[in-house]
Amino acid sequence: MSSAVQEAAGVLTFEEFVAARGPALVxxxxxxxxxxxxxxxxxxDVLAKALLKWGRVSAADDPVAYVxxxxVNACTSWWRRAARRERPVPAEELPEPSGAVPDAGGRLADRDQLLTALRALPVKQRTVLVLRYFEDVPDERIADLLDVTTGTVRSNAHRGLAALRGAVQR
Incomplete structure (x- = not known):
């Protein structure tokens, strides 16, 4: 989100906020x-909760960081619920995709391999890598979001990247 939109986020209506930030949240x-x-x-679910508390959310110093x-908290809570845990299925048991567009450069296979490796990481490492590389969030802000030190963010990023490199090279 541009800095002008971030500065004006305090005066945005909920609908405008969702229109501007919804895709990034997903x-x-x-x-x-x-x-x-x-x-x-x-x-x-998060947006429904944010709507109910929009007065508090929009009055925050940084509504984007708040949401x-x-x-992040909702995703962590989802993982903690044992009843909802996924059971991994070996790749050979998955059905073939129907109507898939052939990818001449193999980028689709590379992306799938990377996403599979990313999803296999521990939650904190995955969270740090997604925030850092997918959302371009600085380490200091990630530390604030996760309530850890910047050193912890950097070590999780280092370990996560090392694990991804190992998984992709196999």
Whole structure:
């Protein structure tokens, strides 16, 4: 979101905020959760809660960070619920995609391999990498969002990237 929109976020209506930030919130949740449909559900739940508290949210110093934190917390809560845990299915048991467009450069396979490796990371490492590389959030802000030190953010990023490199090179 542009800095002008961020500065004006305090005066935005809820509908304007969702129009401006909704896609980014869904991207954030998709990076943190394994299932895109679940990610959209989590964002919808967060936005419903934000609407009920819009006066407080819009009055915050940084409404974007406030709602981002709500999404991160909701994704973490989702993972903690044992009843909703996913059971991984081996790739060979998955059905073939129907009507898939052939990807001449193999970029689709590379992306799928990277996303699979990303989703296999521990929650904190995955959260740090998604915020840092998908959302371009600075380390200091990630530390604030996760309530950890910037050193912890950097070590999680380092370990997560090392794990991704190892998984992709296999």
């Amino acid at each position: 991207r954030l949740a998709r990076g943190l959760l394994r299932d895109p449909d679940t990610a959209e559900d989590v964002v919808q 981002n934190r709500m999404v």
